[in-house]
Amino acid sequence: MNFGHYKLLDKSAIRYTKSVTNIALRQLFSSVFEAGVAYEGVTLSTSDFGEAVQAVTEKRRPRFAGK
DSSP: OOOHHHHHHHHHHHHHHHHHHHHHHHHHHHHHHHHHHHHHHHHHTSHHHHHHHHHHHHTSOOOOOOO
16 A cells, blocks of 8 residues: 555645644734733832842842832
8 A cells, every 4th residue: 555645644734733823823922922011011110120130139139028
């Protein structure tokens, strides 16, 4: 028996499955990216972020205040 034609079908199936998966991942990324950037901007302006940077600079444990 010659099953050579199945190899071509298998490669096509994998390629199409990857394409569909990538479409879904791009849509998911697009939907959350802007919100993620916005939240990161808010986080960078907190006093806890400043404390974290200072603690790393001074090589000590941070003392977070939740602000």
